[in-house]
Amino acid sequence: MARDDGRSPDQLRPVTITRDWLTHAEGSVLVEFGGTRVLCAASVQDSVPRWRRGSGLGWITAEYAMLPRSTNTRSDRESVRGKIGGRTHEISRLIGRSLRACVDYKALGENSVVLDCDVLQADGGTRTAAITGAYVALADAIAWMRKRKMCPGDPLVNSVAAVSVGIVGATPLLDLCYTEDVAAETDMNVVMTGSGEFVEVQGTAEGIPFDRSTLDSLLDLAAAGCAELTVRQREALS
Amino acid sequence: MARDDGRSPDQLRPVTITRDWLTHAEGSVLVEFGGTRVLCAASVQDSVPRWRRGSGLGWITAEYAMLPRSTNTRSDRESVRGKIGGRTHEISRLIGRSLRACVDYKALGENSVVLDCDVLQADGGTRTAAITGAYVALADAIAWMRKRKMCPGDPLVNSVAAVSVGIVGATPLLDLCYTEDVAAETDMNVVMTGSGEFVEVQGTAEGIPFDRSTLDSLLDLAAAGCAELTVRQREALS
Amino acid sequence: MARDDGRSPDQLRPVTITRDWLTHAEGSVLVEFGGTRVLCAASVQDSVPRWRRGSGLGWITAEYAMLPRSTNTRSDRESVRGKIGGRTHEISRLIGRSLRACVDYKALGENSVVLDCDVLQADGGTRTAAITGAYVALADAIAWMRKRKMCPGDPLVNSVAAVSVGIVGATPLLDLCYTEDVAAETDMNVVMTGSGEFVEVQGTAEGIPFDRSTLDSLLDLAAAGCAELTVRQREALS
């Protein structure tokens, strides 16, 4: 099966990671996976949420949102509707959990980093691009903190990257663009550490349930994709 | 490792599925996984959401909620806070997707079924108990519709059941109760069809990322658990 | 006039009071007035609302809600609509006021009890069943506190029970079921103490205003009904 953009099934879209895209944020990255463009800003706070005070431990949290015209047709703003939708909640929570997997709270001390991931343009894989970019913004924010001696140790114990995989017309594909995502029978988002372990696996049958061998082939594809993204992150940070 | 309640690692808690627990609902089930108790009500509507009108296709949706004192300490009501939390959103969406996997929309015709899953008492695995019970309530609701000749065909093309699995102290365990869930390094919820295929796989590293062989052992455990729950569902419905 | 369920005009529906229906709550009761089924959970908190701190006095509050499919046709969740309706507010306030009538705040000390009354199934008289059941849950919660020596004295100075009465087709009826409630010209909810005094009298003309003698006959009927419910509460607690 030929992909619309000529990629092979196991090929990522062009990935660009632009650091320091913003002036104010302690870490900021414009990450692009093909036409998907996410602005990731890391904000350092020298405090933690109330429930964590006095623990000596830090905290990492994330918020995801899409600009109204990041998509093909305009969506209403969640601020105008007065509430956050289920999908937004779900992805914000996923990004937060994913990034917490690479951080040592004790070494962070009682500091927080908030990762704002705002989708400027969407073409599939916005959550995986967000995680991949937010890691780089987080690394920069932590470097910023360490330069100021805010942390008792080195909080960054690993890296994380994420990619989507799916079955389209019986073929397992890596890094789905929007039209592939819509056509996929099965859709999976996989978050992995730089050392090749799983942080999060979320697979959903869209219509047709999938068997174990399909699941295995998707996991293989995702592992290779995450490994490649880990290389890109390292290059960007070096 | 001995479990608190004496179960073997691959053993489900006692499962009870009580049909027709409510008088008004077209299908209703009180499902119990040990101390977890979820009331699942299926409400039939002879219409579909606006975006689906005129398509000839039906729709299945779900809402999950916890009573304030279903848990060990009382939580505020989401109605009082004026908004639904991220976790509630996420689980409602998961239940809806899971049940849609066993339904043929065309055979359902332009009808909807809403599955309300209200947790009366929580002891871990509320979302998997909800899915497992809601399937039975859905089956009853669809039987109710077919008796009234509301559906052009038989919409129930499969069954779905769900179970949690996790790694606690290096041991893979089936059907975690609350204390195990809190202690788990890795936590996975797996939804499968009665014919043994995956509908949803959601695995999360709580703290320590997991490798492929751990993932494999958890999937094995979950597959066996779902198969057993499928048997319980069939017994309840016969 | 024959009632649908064969009761005499001054007869209660079958009343069931099941204590300890929940594991976690300090007091919990499943109360049934015929087909009406309300789960009452009493949650103890060793603090009081901000405006009462430092007073040495305790507090009792209540929240009432209906599950979406407790009724004949499904209602939207108030959490989904993002706000609590007027009827819910009104009943929550009524339950709280009613239960505060049997409590000595000073003997309670600076502790609170929250009564959650969730209607699992509705067939008329949900608020009066809730008050009657919540009293028993409160008594259990207070016993729980006294065992732990949390209270400076015995806070339970009386009992409260409640019943609905109404005029249907010119006949005064006790404990209206849903179809009677809908048909009633006048509808009254009466809350009384175990010693036979009034805590709350709420009578409403639905359509036709009522005269003093009608009011008197309804109050007589309600007083007898509350006396009988008081006996059931004592039996349940003994």
Added chain:
Amino acid sequence: MARDDGRSPDQLRPVTITRDWLTHAEGSVLVEFGGTRVLCAASVQDSVPRWRRGSGLGWITAEYAMLPRSTNTRSDRESVRGKIGGRTHEISRLIGRSLRACVDYKALGENSVVLDCDVLQADGGTRTAAITGAYVALADAIAWMRKRKMCPGDPLVNSVAAVSVGIVGATPLLDLCYTEDVAAETDMNVVMTGSGEFVEVQGTAEGIPFDRSTLDSLLDLAAAGCAELTVRQREALS
């Protein structure tokens, strides 16, 4: 017991009913019960709520609110808090039910009247003043409609007035001002028709439950008070 303002126990405060206080509304009244001042505006709409369309019947509804500084200390606006409190809901519903008792929906035709009762200054009895004033505004609005031949018949079949009564220091008092209301052991709001029948009776024990003879004496007092208010309404309208 001497009352602060020198009234006898069965005496109303000075009552003023000023019609046409507003230019735009079809009926408008500034009603004063002593220091309590409520602006009642009746707005005619030539339609009914969705659930009543096609029935040939009209509808009456009411909204009650207090200006932030109508009270001794400033309260936050409900619009700023983003939600309506339980008390506001309860009183709005009470006013609507009370006024519906004097209207023939069929004679009204498919028209609505909205009664806005805004408390400009509060000194006890705001809800009873609101009902008493809103009736006059409603009568004016109905006259306005009849002049324009909007109604198939005469919708005004009765009048309604309301007054508060309560036990303060063992004495039953009519028409409580704020300091009396706060001191009352028992507080009752009674709504009656011009022909002397009850529309709504709401009695609450604040602290000490009350017996039947107390209830009877309060009802006597309220009946006399409502009769007097009915005279004032007739005078205002003539």
Added chain:
Amino acid sequence: MARDDGRSPDQLRPVTITRDWLTHAEGSVLVEFGGTRVLCAASVQDSVPRWRRGSGLGWITAEYAMLPRSTNTRSDRESVRGKIGGRTHEISRLIGRSLRACVDYKALGENSVVLDCDVLQADGGTRTAAITGAYVALADAIAWMRKRKMCPGDPLVNSVAAVSVGIVGATPLLDLCYTEDVAAETDMNVVMTGSGEFVEVQGTAEGIPFDRSTLDSLLDLAAAGCAELTVRQREALS
């Protein structure tokens, strides 16, 4: 061009400023600009918002709202809609900024005054009437505070008044009533101090952009109008 009410282009509507319209508020004014009637209540608080604590400086804030039937057709309440509209926000902010221009925060000490401006009846110019009246209420509230020696100095360093001006049919008009406001090509609200300086200038082209000479003529007209309103304020306060 003749104005509907016979005024000359540079003539204000009849202005009435009634002090002490409310009993509870520390300062209160019913201000009327023709048919526009705004109730302004000043509430003193012996504290400041959190962000200002410990600064030794006071604060002035304002809230504007319209009663639902202050206008020709009834509007929904913002409390019922659950949110404050853009226009309300904008005007509340304008009133607050305007009044802060005449106050010395240091002389006020760590006290606040909240100005509630509720439009009882609207006929154009509600925001300018509100500012003009709120100044008088503020002056009374500050006098109240000074009598109680709450302020370290005299916080009232100037006065403020406001008026609307606009171009209707090519003629610059002062103090537009509603029908003129709707017909205006250009609409400007001007807030000035008693000493003749500008606090706020807000001009908007409704339809046709305006040139510099038009702007100049409007500013002249507004300056004269504000000067006249300043006289009225002084008369009211003397």
Added chain:
Amino acid sequence: MARDDGRSPDQLRPVTITRDWLTHAEGSVLVEFGGTRVLCAASVQDSVPRWRRGSGLGWITAEYAMLPRSTNTRSDRESVRGKIGGRTHEISRLIGRSLRACVDYKALGENSVVLDCDVLQADGGTRTAAITGAYVALADAIAWMRKRKMCPGDPLVNSVAAVSVGIVGATPLLDLCYTEDVAAETDMNVVMTGSGEFVEVQGTAEGIPFDRSTLDSLLDLAAAGCAELTVRQREALS
């Protein structure tokens, strides 16, 4: 007085207008005024709001928002807080009004354009940059519509641009950056057409009221700045 960035008092910051920054939107511009960076997306809709249907006229509306870390310290998202703040409302309304000044609704036909102005980075003048950039995005969207023959005529009858001016340390300055904005005694935003007329003039005394000659000098400065921005817009569009 030397400005921090070396500009003369009447000099704009470097202005960049990048068209087609987004793929999906019918018009899109990344506009930069120095460090201020606003993404303006124009979305075409072939319908108008309900209140305008059947009129044959089109509509233009705008929404403004800031990314949480566009500013020096992170702000909470309005979607998370569940409501839109007063400042956001005010600016959204200003942008909409400004752009409507250059459009002929009749020539637009019953179509709408929504202008989303999202501040990616803020350094003063975000609203004026937004208006200036949104005009270019609107021009592109209208060209897109005209190519598809959606409009009965040419709706673009003029251009609009906006700039801020202010008094800092007694000197009138053009196009204030954030530090200047904070230091300004008087702050004015001026929106003008390409033909040199005023669309909106909003001047506010921050602290010290200003006199007529100050106002005049600020208007002169703004007129020159808008003229220069008009040239930049024309260059960008050619």
